[in-house]
Amino acid sequence: MRGKVWGFVLVAAVGGAAAWVFLHNSPPVVVDVARVSRGVVEEIVANTRAGTVKARWRSKLSPQTGGRVVAVPHREGEWVKAGELLLKLDDRVQQAQLQLAEKELKAARFRAQEACEAAELAQREWARGQALASEGVVSAQNLDLLASRRDQLRASCVAAQALVEQAEAQVHVAQAQLALTELLAPFSGVIAELSTEVGEWITPAPPGVPIPPVIDLLDPASLYVVAPIDELDVARVAVGQEVRVSVDPRPGVTFWGKVTKLAPYILDLAEQNRTADVEVEFNAGQDLSGVLPGASADVEIVVSRKENALRIPTSAVGEGKKVLVLEGGRLVERPVTTGLANWQYTEVLSGLAEGEEVVVSRDRPEIKPGVRAVGRP
Structure with missing residues (x-):
């Protein structure tokens, strides 16, 4: 029995010695350090x-109204300054409407001038009648007629001046409609994309629905x-x-x-x-x-x-x-x-x-x- 124990001890010692020799004689591990x-x-x-x-400065632009494209001054990749024209639509109708509004304004001003001059004349006639009435030359009834005519012509003058203001507003509307035919650069930048050409038609959109963008502008x-x-x-x-x-x-x-x-x-x-x-x-x-x-x-x-x-x-x-x-x-x-x-x-x-x-x-x-x-x- 004692011989077997010494045999096991001998085997373990030999194994340990072999392991020690292996560990100390084996090549070292190469590591990244x-x-x-x-x-x-x-x-x-x-x-x-x-x-x-x-x-941050980027806008996809489209005109606010429809029409036929007549000018595209700049191409993709070009630099434009704020306020430069990017696109122009056919504006012949809008130009005609503006000319009509301007002529109507001119006529309204002449009518107002005529009405107000008549009111001034009626005012002077009433003043003379009042002076003559104090001398007993003009009766009270005639003086009342002169006062009534004065008031009517004065009201006509005021109405004619209001029509002038209305005509001026019509001119402003026509100018605004004409401005809608031009698309201007809201800021300086580069045209990144252009999706329309001269001669093409931009279809107007229903109220509340934007027209699809035709120009992509970015800074x-x-x-x-x-x-x-x-x-x-x-x-x-x-x-x-x-x-x-x-x-x-x-x-x-x-x-x-x-x-x-x-x-x-x-x-x-x-x-x-x-x-x-x-x-x-x-x-x-x-x-x-x-x-x-x-x-x-x-x-x-x-x-x-x-x-x-x-x-x-x-x-x-x-x-x-x-x-x-x-x-x-x-x-x-x-x-x-x-x-x-x-x-x-x-x-x-x-x-x-x-x-x-x-x-x-x-x-x-x-x-x-x-x-x-x-x-x-």
């Missing part, structure tokens, strides 16, 4: 899905980004915070902006996560060429920022906030206390010292505490 260093760490909030570049200097953020991040975002913006048409380029608006409600559509929209305006002085309305955009809102922070790559932080440190040629697992963090860097408050090397990737089963390892920066 990064040094604990100091630098900037930011806490950021990113959009949950692609945002969109928009133009490329008024660009901003609308992007959704998760409802869990809404409380951390505030107007005025700095934002990094990247857009698909300018890959590799980072733009800076500021949060200008945070939606006061949460979108709760069933097809998506619950989000709130933020608006970000680009800072002045940046080259925004190639940044076009409608382009996809991503935002990173800088919630907080710390300079000269002790930091490690975020990928080095494992479950339970533990890291693998390359120490003396072996991997040692060590717990750490973290602070600010983003997808790139995590601040280390305790547990590591500057200059130490940590493993940034644990994508292989042999990367574990206790094994011999060699770092690959």
Whole structure:
């Protein structure tokens, strides 16, 4: 019996010795490492899905009346100033109506002049009759007739002047109708889209129904980004915070902006996560060429920022906030206390010292505490 026990002990000793020899003679595991260093760490909030570049000054324009197009002075892509003519409709009917209204106004003024001159004459006749009546030359009955005629002609003068005002209003209406045949630029900008040509007919719409737009005008200097953020991040975002913006048409380029608006409600559509929209305006002085309305955009809102922070790559932080440190040629697992963090860097408050090397990737089963390892920066 004692021989069997010593046999088991011998086998275990030989196995342990073989394992020790294997562990110490096997080649070290090559691991990707990064040094604990100091630098900037930011806490950021990113959009949950692609945002969109928009133009704050953008209008889809259409004339307020129908008619045949007779002039389109500018084409797509051209810059126009505020007040410039964008489109003109056939205005022959409106011109004729204006001429008719102006002639009616002229006639009304002549009739008013005639009526008022007659009223003045009647006033003078009544005054003379009153003087003669005091001398007994004119009877009281004739004086009453003169007063009645004076009052009638005075009323006719007032009525004729009211007709002049009515005719003036008709002229203003005709001028307004004529102005509707011209579509002017409400602000300076670029014609992004033109969907009509000379000779085409723009059909008038029923009251309350707008005519479909024929010109899309936008000011490329008024660009901003609308992007959704998760409802869990809404409380951390505030107007005025700095934002990094990247857009698909300018890959590799980072733009800076500021949060200008945070939606006061949460979108709760069933097809998506619950989000709130933020608006970000680009800072002045940046080259925004190639940044076009409608382009996809991503935002990173800088919630907080710390300079000269002790930091490690975020990928080095494992479950339970533990890291693998390359120490003396072996991997040692060590717990750490973290602070600010983003997808790139995590601040280390305790547990590591500057200059130490940590493993940034644990994508292989042999990367574990206790094994011999060699770092690959």
